[in-house]
Amino acid sequence: MTKINQQNFLGLICLTLLGLGLIAPFTFLKLEQATQPVEQPVVKKTPKKVIKIAEKPLHDVNLPDFAKIRDVKEKKRRFFSFIKPAVYAENKKILASRAQVERLIEQLTLEQPFSAEDDAIVASLITKYKVSKKFSLLKQLYELQLKIDVIPPALVLVQAANESAWGTSRFARIGLNFFGVWCYSEGCGMVPGSRNTGAKHEVAAYSSLREGVGRYLHNINTHSAYKVFRLIRSQLREQDQPLAPEILATGLTAYSERGADYVLELTEMIRHNRQYFAINTK
Numbered sequence: 001m002t003k004i005n006q007q008n009f010l011g012l013i014c015l016t017l018l019g020l021g022l023i024a025p026f027t028f029l030k031l032e033q034a035t036q037p038v039e040q041p042v043v044k045k046t047p048k049k050v051i052k053i054a055e056k057p058l059h060d061v062n063l064p065d066f067a068k069i070r071d072v073k074e075k076k077r078r079f080f081s082f083i084k085p086a087v088y089a090e091n092k093k094i095l096a097s098r099a100q101v102e103r104l105i106e107q108l109t110l111e112q113p114f115s116a117e118d119d120a121i122v123a124s125l126i127t128k129y130k131v132s133k134k135f136s137l138l139k140q141l142y143e144l145q146l147k148i149d150v151i152p153p154a155l156v157l158v159q160a161a162n163e164s165a166w167g168t169s170r171f172a173r174i175g176l177n178f179f180g181v182w183c184y185s186e187g188c189g190m191v192p193g194s195r196n197t198g199a200k201h202e203v204a205a206y207s208s209l210r211e212g213v214g215r216y217l218h219n220i221n222t223h224s225a226y227k228v229f230r231l232i233r234s235q236l237r238e239q240d241q242p243l244a245p246e247i248l249a250t251g252l253t254a255y256s257e258r259g260a261d262y263v264l265e266l267t268e269m270i271r272h273n274r275q276y277f278a279i280n281t282k
Contacts, residue, residue, distance in 0.1 A: 056174075059207050060207070066079060079160075082209075084277075094217065094221075122140065129148060131143045146230055146231075147221045158273060164179075175189055176205065177212055179215075179219075188202050188204060225254040249263050249267050
């Protein structure tokens with residue numbers, strides 16, 4: 001090989017080695033990068049905000065916000081003072097109707113004829129209090145006497161406190177239903193959140209506190225589930241005994257699925273809250 005050819009050959013080798021030297025590091029780098037897992041940036045998902053729409057009250061009553069009253073004694077005083085006037089007013093109405101029935105019983109016993117107004121009173125009351133029209137007039141009047149009677153305020157007040165969680169429940173706030181009374185026509189009240197599939201009952205809503213209290217009293221005085229309650233009350237009347245709320249509470253086992261435990265809780269509440277029942281409501 002000539003000297004020139006040798007030099008050309010050596011130059012070619014040098015250029016080849018130089019090219020390999022320049023390319024090799026980058027080739028190695030790409031292979032190294034390909035063998036490493038590619039980390040993706042972590043995207044934090046912002047939780048969606050659930051906007052709760054406040055349920056509007058179905059009444060125009062200025063209801064105290066019992067949930068904000070932290071002092072227990074003050075809450076009890078405010079609660080009982082709020083409920084008690086309606087209880088007394090509705091019981092007073094019941095006593096007026098009871099007096100009419102007792103007058104008619106005496107009148108019939110003395111064989112005194114009824115006026116057209118008396119007949120209208122009987123017809124209205126037997127419909128309202130679900131007394132059979134097939135009964136004789138005297139039996140109708142005795143059935144009315146059994147059903148048309150007061151419920152002791154102490155018992156009404158502790159049931160209101162128990163059923164409404166001291167006025168903080170949804171049904172008390174939205175529908176003035178402090179006793180959990182149900183209704184069965186669509187739109188008559190509020191649909192319970194825990195209502196079973198296929199059930200159609202609602203929790204009744206009222207436009208006034210007196211309406212709600214009156215409906216509760218009427219329910220106790222007419223529903224077949226509280227027949228024992230009415231019999232106990234009647235026996236106390238016959239024996240000229242006071243209508244003791246603790247005794248009458250034993251006739252309310254059907255009011256709650258808890259049965260006897262519910263009655264025991266009511267009687268305990270009556271004992272523990274006696275000091276609040278005499279609150280001046282004027």
